[in-house]
Amino acid sequence: IGGHPKPQAGPVAVAGVDRIIAIGSGKGGVGKSTVATNLAVALAREGRRVGLLDADIYGPSVPRMMGEERQPKSPDGERIEPLHAHGVTFMSIGLMLEEGKPVIWRGPMLMGALQQMLNQTNWGELDILIVDLPPGTGDIQLTLSQRFHLTGAVVVSTPQDVALLDARKALGMFETLKTPVLGLIENMSTYICPNCGHEAHLFGHGGVAAEAEKIGVPFLAALPIDLDTRLGGDAGQPVASGEGPMAEGYRRLARRFVE
Ligand code: ADP
16 A cells, blocks of 8 residues: 555566466356366366466356366475366456355456566466456456456357447457457357247347457357356356367367467
8 A cells, every 4th residue: 555556567477477478258148157167177188288367356156167166286385286177277256266255356456466466377388278268347357457467358148239338348358468369159049948949039140150250250150058058057067068069168268279
């Protein structure tokens, strides 16, 4: 408290980490963490060394989705030992907080926590570090983009107009911050009735693909509403760790980041 802020340095890399890819969204609840987790697992299955940092301060759900919620250890009080599950090395801001307590942090505290998790975690050598951002356009996004060298960001949206409206704000923020947008992902794009096979567009249709075309970035995937995805997330067994069409879909998506 007090004193002068340090002069801001340019963006830096994280030691041992080749590429950092942020996954963002305009709104919460569109499946950003689900996509980040499954993408990380699929990348690991494609033979990459993958880290996943859950920086979603308002709803850190990665530990639950990965099925590993132990408090990370710091034997020397300096370096943090990350957790491992499904071939992925991960760390979550949620594991550093007291469960059930609301988070009322000011910007500088958030920035400190994010920097600590990036710089003091023993990530080892990683090909890709996926960062699950909080929804929206706040301090975490700013700090990550301005202080760290990001390869780029992926934005997840549902086809619903209100979600897309907010996704555009997130896209505008990345543009302002000069963070390359690597593509858009439409989640919950269709629902296929398990009884009759009828395909319904519960949240609308085609909006995310049209937006990607409009701003000239790749449309990376259209992921359906899928019971196994939801069950796998709740059970700590990401759908991408199994077999079947969703796991295949996530592996196809993963290959778009490693080609
Ligand atoms: P966000 O990170 O955007 O807040 P989450 O990934 O936590 O969203 O997802 C919100 C809820 O929706 C979770 O319960 C998750 O299991 C579920 N969910 C996400 N994507 C899908 C999908 N494609 N099909 C079914 N359920 C999904």
